[in-house]
Amino acid sequence: MTSAATADYIVVGGGLTGCLIASRLSQSPKTPVVILLEAGSDPSGNTAATGFLTGLSLLGSEFDYRYQSEPVANTANRVHHFNLGKALGGGSLLNYGGWLRADSADYDEWAEIVGDKRWSWEGFKPWFRKTEHFYALDADADEHGFDGPMYVTSVSAAESGERKYPLREPVRQGWSELGVLPNLEKRHVLTNTAVNKVTFTDGVANGVVLHDGRKIAARKEVIICAGAYGTPQILMRSGVGPSSILNEHGISIVHEAPSVGSNLHDHFAIYLAFRVRDPSLGYAMGNEAWQNPALFKGLPWDWVVSGPLPAELAKKHNIEADQQGRNLYEVITLYVPPGIPGIPIDGTHIATSTMLLLPTSRGKVSIRSSNVADPPRIEPNYFDTPLDRDTLIHATRQTLQLLLATGSMGPIIESESPPSGEGLDGLEPLTADSSDGAIEERIRRTGMQHHHSGGTAAMGKVVDVEGRVMGVKRLRCADASILPIPLGGHPQATLYPMAEQLASMIIGDM
Ligand SMILES: Cc1cc2nc3c(=O)[nH]c(=O)nc-3n(C[C@H](O)[C@H](O)[C@H](O)COP(=O)(O)OP(=O)(O)OC[C@H]3O[C@@H](n4cnc5c(N)ncnc54)[C@H](O)[C@@H]3O)c2cc1C
Incomplete structure (x- = not known):
């Protein structure tokens, strides 16, 4: 050239x-x-x-x-x-x-902000369909595309249903005990x-x-x-x-x-690791009992749960009535601890990702010089607003309750295992009864962005x-x-x- x-x-x-x-x-x-x-x-x-x-x-x-x-x-x-x-x-x-669209209300808010319906949920639909080569039982042809370039499948439909993680049913049952039901849809x-x-x-x-x-x-x-x-x-x-x-x-x-x-903006999050009581039952990747090849064919996770704030917190933050159903956080159960410091991948631990979906804190990026080789100055400003703090504390408590205090998961999980390593001295295990202050402190010390x-x-x-x-x-x-x-x-x-x-x-x- x-x-x-x-x-x-x-x-x-x-x-x-x-x-x-x-x-x-x-x-x-x-x-x-x-x-x-x-x-x-x-x-x-x-x-x-x-x-x-x-x-x-x-x-x-x-x-x-x-x-x-x-x-x-x-x-x-x-x-x-x-x-x-x-x-x-x-x-x-x-x-x-991970292939997870946002809620329709999120796209509709985008369209409203910029005044153009092409960025609304309905506006996006033809492009969702054009993108996807979707495979799932009962897939809705209005929602999904079947001849696009991105091959996408649900965990339950993958490998002809063979990718069935042992904790799928207890985790689903645990969420249902907490009143969270799957989308029918x-x-x-x-x-x-x-x-x-x-x-x-x-x-x-x-x-x-x-x-x-x-x-x-x-x-x-x-x-x-x-x-x-x-x-x-x-x-x-x-x-x-x-x-x-x-x-x-x-x-x-x-x-x-x-x-x-x-x-x-980024989806600020906290990962937690949980020790299983009996690793020989093969609940977590890394164990000898974790043998079925289908389980290795994708990220080992199940049950992506999104939730709104409970009414009293929505009221505290003056969230308008028509916005109170918006999903503000997400919890995913992972059958492998994803790089949590000090937590081994040896079948003894499962993990969770608990993430703000619609954070209100904003950061900034700028240059350090006019030189293309210089890295940027990044000021993420995570966890800055009271709404973000209350939402992530609430979502983390939901996560702890699911894993430690439901009849389905409590007998399977022994305890939360705090991360360890440089700068992480003195962290105590969280429990379903931990104070808001203890949860907040853990988030401040270990929370991270979700890329x-x-x-x-x-x-x-x-x-x-x-x-x-x-x-x-x-x-x-x-x-x-x-x-x-x-x-x-x-x-x-x-x-x-x-x-x-x-x-x-x-x-x-x-
Ligand atoms: C570890 C990790 C895990 C993730 N997991 C998921 C997931 O499971 N699901 C999900 O939906 N998303 C996930 N994401 C996020 C997703 O990959 C990003 O949102 C997406 O890649 C952003 O696309 P983009 O085109 O905006 O930028 P990018 O894909 O980051 O592309 C930007 C490109 O521009 C190039 N570039 C930058 N500056 C210059 C320059 N001056 N000149 C020339 N080239 C330049 C870069 O080298 C890069 O290739 C993950 C991201 C990471 C890093």
Whole structure:
């Protein structure tokens, strides 16, 4: 490639959304020239990149940015560590494969905020269907697609029903004791190529400058898909961002966009480990009795439970009556402790993930300099609002009650096992009767993000309803950074269909 390379569309970031958009544009009838620029390398020769869940062994490797946050006052001044995919495939290389849409009310709120029904639940539906190749007994053809590129199955339908975890029924029964019932219901790819910034002439984006100074011109558009941390950095280095930050780093202002980098949201969560009374019964992965090959064919989990706040807490936080049914937290039972410090994977422990679905705390991302090689400054500000604190404490208590105090699970579980290791001295086991203060303290000392970051170039604030960066021309963002609000699912089940819809909008403008 020479410094005079030109494409119709430049897609910056070959992660989950960028790969999809680049491929849809290049398959479109006008066959535009599309260049996809990815800072990381092509991992396809690496066997850990191809198997299901084998990507977990790549955490901390060359395929992971391993960013660190600033110390967070609300979480005992801890520095949080961020796994973020740096490779063709982005986060999809490292992620756990969980496929969980948000509630319809969450999408409807998004549509209302930005004033466009295409981002509502009904607006999303065609794109959900286009994304999925869904397999489950009794799948609803209005809700699910059956010939899309993403192969998705429910745990109970997987492996012809063979992926049946031994604790499935006691956990379901435990939730039912707590009153929770199931729902019835032509292209170029350049890897190792980091984009420094977008170039403009009179506010019209016309190309990018790479980390080594080479330039690529775009005849039509530049589309940034560099993720919740990468996209705001590129915008700021390009002169689109808060003037205070641009001035501090000597960057010429192309467009003052104060919201770039703010509104950072993630699903703050706490993982808990629980020791089983009799490991020989094979309830947890790592035990000799855990033999059925079907159990290894996916993340070993069951019963994703989402819940609203109880009435008294909803009242305390002045949640309006029509919003009181919104699901604010999620609890998942995992039959393997997922990297909880000091907890062995030897069949002695199961675990839970208890997560805020609609956190109200917001953090921010900014640059440390105008140098593309410098990592960003991340201030996550987790657990900052009283609503987030009360919700996660309540959800953690629900989790403790399920595992330790229901007739179904109590006889199976011996106790909660606190994590151990550096900075974790003095943690006592939590019980179903632990005080709110003890639960809050544990959350502050061990809570973590769920790798679900978004919001840093939010629709309605930074980009319009078709992903176009407001205030400049021919520049879009089309990744997790544009999510205006947290959604109560896990992101990829939304990001693929979102990218499909955005790709169709770009193709419509060709
Ligand atoms: C460990 C882990 C587990 C997860 N588990 C799940 C799960 O089970 N279910 C779920 O739904 N979600 C999960 N996620 C989240 C999901 O993977 C992300 O939400 C998703 O990948 C975000 O997509 P994106 O396109 O916005 O960004 P990414 O997929 O992160 O892609 C951004 C890409 O841009 C590239 N880039 C950044 N800066 C530049 C630059 N300057 N120049 C060129 N390229 C650049 C990056 O290298 C990266 O490849 C998980 C994530 C992680 C890290």
